[in-house]
Amino acid sequence: xxxxxxxxxxxxxxxxxxxxxxxxxxxxxxxxxxxxxxxxxxxxxxxxxxxxxxxxxxxxxxxxxxxxxxxxxxxxxxxxxxxxxxxxxxxxxxxxxxxxxxxxxxxxxxxxxxxxxxxxxxxxxxxxxxxxxxxxxxxxxxxxxxxxxxxxxxxxxxxxxxxxxxxxxxxxxxxxxxxxxxxxxxxxxxxxxxxxxxxxxxxxxxxxxxxxxxxxxxxxxxxxxxxxxxxxxxxxxxxxxxxxxxxxxxxxxxxxxxxxxxxxxxxxxxxxxxxxxxxxxxxxxxxxxxxxxxxxxxxxxxxxxxxxxxxxxxxxxxxxxxxxxxxxxxxxxxxxxxxxxxxxxxxxxxxxxxxxxxxxxxxxxxxxxxxxxxxxxxxxxxxxxxxxxxxxxxxxxxxxxxxxxxxxxxx
Numbered sequence: 476x477x478x479x480x481x482x483x484x485x486x487x488x489x490x491x492x493x494x495x496x497x498x499x500x501x502x503x504x505x506x507x508x509x510x511x512x513x514x515x516x517x518x519x520x521x522x523x524x525x526x527x528x529x530x531x532x533x534x535x536x537x538x539x540x541x542x543x544x545x546x547x548x549x550x551x552x553x554x555x556x557x558x559x560x561x562x563x564x565x566x567x568x569x570x571x572x573x574x575x576x577x578x579x580x581x582x583x584x585x586x587x588x589x590x591x592x593x594x595x596x597x598x599x600x601x602x603x604x605x606x607x608x609x610x611x612x613x614x615x616x617x618x619x620x621x622x623x624x625x626x627x628x629x630x631x632x633x634x635x636x637x638x639x640x641x642x643x644x645x646x647x648x649x650x651x652x653x654x655x656x657x658x659x660x661x662x663x664x665x666x667x668x669x670x671x672x673x674x675x676x677x678x679x680x681x682x683x684x685x686x687x688x689x690x691x692x693x694x695x696x697x698x699x700x701x702x703x704x705x706x707x708x709x710x711x712x713x714x715x716x717x718x719x720x721x722x723x724x725x726x727x728x729x730x731x732x733x734x735x736x737x738x739x740x741x742x743x744x745x746x747x748x749x750x751x752x753x754x755x756x757x758x759x760x761x762x763x764x765x766x767x768x769x770x771x772x773x774x775x776x777x778x779x780x781x782x783x784x785x786x787x788x789x790x791x792x793x794x795x796x797x798x799x800x801x802x803x804x805x806x807x808x809x810x811x812x813x814x815x816x817x818x819x820x821x822x823x824x825x826x827x828x829x830x831x832x833x834x835x836x837x838x839x840x841x842x843x844x845x846x847x848x849x850x851x852x853x854x855x856x857x858x859x860x861x862x863x864x865x866x867x868x869x870x871x872x873x874x875x876x877x878x879x880x881x882x883x884x885x886x
Contacts, residue, residue, distance in 0.1 A: 524545075524548050524549065525548065525549050525551065526539055526544065526548055526549065526550045526551070526558075526577075526603050527550070527551035527552075527553070528553070528556060528558075528605035528607075529553075531607065532607075532609055532611070532664075533611075533663055533664050533665075534607060534662060534663050534664070535606065535607045535611075535645060535651075535662050535663070535664060535667055536604065536605070536606055536607070536651075536652065536655070536656070536662030537604070537605040537607070537662070538602065538603075538604050538605075539602070539603040539604070539605070542600050542601055542602050542603075543598065543600060544577070544598070544599055544600065544601055544603070545577075545596050545597060545598045545599065546577050546578055546579065546591065546596065546597045546599070547576060547577060547578070547596050547597075548576075548577050549574060549575070549576060549577075550570060550574070550575040550576075550577055550603070551574050551575075552570050552571060552572045552573055552574075552575070552605070553572060554572045555572070555607065555608045555609040556572060556605050556606065556607055556608065557569060557570070557571055557572075557605070557606045557608060557648035557649075558570040558603060558604070558605050558606075559603070559604045559605075559606070559648070559649070559652060560582060560584075560585050560601050560602070560603055561601065561602040561603070561604055562585060562588055562589060562600075562601050562602070563588075565588070566604075566649060566652060566653060567582075567584035567585045567588065567601075568581070568582050568583065568584045568585055569648075569649065579591045585599075585601060589601075604652060604656075606645055606648040606651060606652055607645065608644055608645045608646075608648065609644065610642055610643075610644040610724055611642060611643055611644065611664050612642035612724065612725070613640060613642070614640060614641050614642060614643060614664065614668050615638070615639075615640050616638065616639055616640065616641065616668075616672065616675050616676075617636070617637065617638035617639070618635075618636050618637050618638070618676060618679075618680075619676075621634030621635060621636055621733075622634065622635050622636070622637070622680050622683065622684070624683070624684060624687055624694060625687075626687075626693050626694045626695075626743055627687060627688055627691045627692070627693070628691065628693040629693065629743055629746040629747065631739060631742055631743045631746060632739060633694050633733055633737070633739040633740060633743055634733060634737065634739065635683075635694060635697075635731055635732065635733055636731075636732055636733070637679070637683070637728060637730060637731045637732070638729055638730060639705070639726070639727045639728045639729040639730075640727055640729070641675075641709070641712075641723060641724070641725055641726040641727065642723070642724035642725050643716065643721050643722065643723055643724060644721070644722050644724060645720060645721060645722075646717070646720055646721060646722035647720035648720065649720070650719065650720030651719055651720030651721065652720075654718070654719045654720065655667070655670075655719060671716070674712070674715055675712060678708060678711050678712055678715065679708050679728075682704070682707060682708050682711060683697075683704065683731070686700070686704065686707075693743075693747070694731075694733070694743065695743060695744070695747060697731050698730070698731055698732075701728050701729075701730075701731070704728050704731075705726055705727050705728045708726055708728065709723060709725065709726035712726055818834060819834070819835060819855055819856070820832030820833070820834065820855065820856065821833045821834070821835070821837075821838050821853055821854070821855050822853065822854045822855070823838070823841075823847060823851055823852065823853050823864070824851065824852040824853075824861070825846065825847070825851070835869065838853075838864075838870065839870075839873065842864075842870065842873050842874070843873075847864060848874075849863065849864060849865035849874040850863050850864075850865070851863070851864045852864070853867065853870075855867075
């Protein structure tokens with residue numbers, strides 16, 4: 476039960492108050508107030524008869540410029556658009572593409588909120604928002620500043636830049652409008668992509684950093700993985716964009732690069748070339764080449780003082796190099812050198828004359844032929860002076876079985 480009163484403005488003469496009793500005991504009073512002809516004409520001219528949004532491929536959200544509406548007006552929603560009636564910040568009735576005549580029956584949510592007036596051309600206030608759902612396929616993106624990455628193969632930090640493009644469209648118009656209307660004032664493609672630029676770069680940077688580390692991909696080889704990177708980043712971004720009612724339609728990484736004259740890139744290429752040389756020639760051969768380079772530089776030094784210092788350094792390095800080279804040659808060629816033999820030269824005095832140099836076998840033959848006896852004077856390298864041959868260890872045993880020299884006749 477209750478008492479309800481409604482004021483109705485209409486064109487015409489004054490009418491009496493109308494009373495209607497409801498089945499539940501409620502009473503309705505309708506007060507009809509006529510509108511002066513001049514006022515009536517002005518109000519009707521001010522009301523909007525057609526509500527529409529001309530298609531604009533660069534504007535995703537459009538607000539109809541007037542909120543002075545009336546029942547009986549036509550609402551035109553083009554293909555690829557969705558229209559919403561908004562009152563007090565609340566999204567109410569939704570219309571897909573088509574042409575509609577506004578009446579309380581097709582505005583149930585708005586009617587429930589503001590109790591729409593009866594009759595054709597009855598005025599009311601509400602906002603109409605249009606959402607453009609056409610695909611936008613040429614959204615450009617790029618890194619404004621270099622991303623610092625450490626090359627996992629050569630441990631060199633190198634700055635990279637990247638750029639590409641992607642497409643998007645509004646998939647959930649209501650969610651899109653609810654999440655962005657309060658955060659933005661204009662809704663062109665450029666403004667919306669600016670809004671999401673930080674998310675795009677954050678997700679891309681995080682993914683590319685993890686990709687390089689986990690897959691051990693050198694920066695010099697990363698462009699061979701562009702398709703895989705594009706697909707993976709698209710999946711991550713699509714999940715993020717869907718929170719705003721957007722659908723990502725293709726995400727492409729066109730290039731990941733570093734300027735050719737960047738010092739870190741030159742250093743990285745040098746490291747790669749070095750690795751290739753080591754792979755082809757072997758580590759030991761490369762070390763040998765580098766060692767020879769050290770000796771060459773030491774020999775080329777023109778400073779006398781530096782020469783003496785470098786000679787010592789170079790000589791020490793050379794001795795070490797010799798050991799390394801010998802080891803490398805033995806390991807690489809598998810040739811065992813013959814035992815080293817040192818030939819001793821002897822000098823003897825026979826008949827007051829010096830003979831030599833004589834080798835060991837010749838001395839032994841002379842002893843057996845009795846050309847040399849145990850008192851023959853002999854010298855070899857390492858002795859302080861001449862001495863009897865019988866004092867040398869290598870010959871002493873040869874005189875044990877020999878008779879003494881023949882006696883000389885005494886006259």
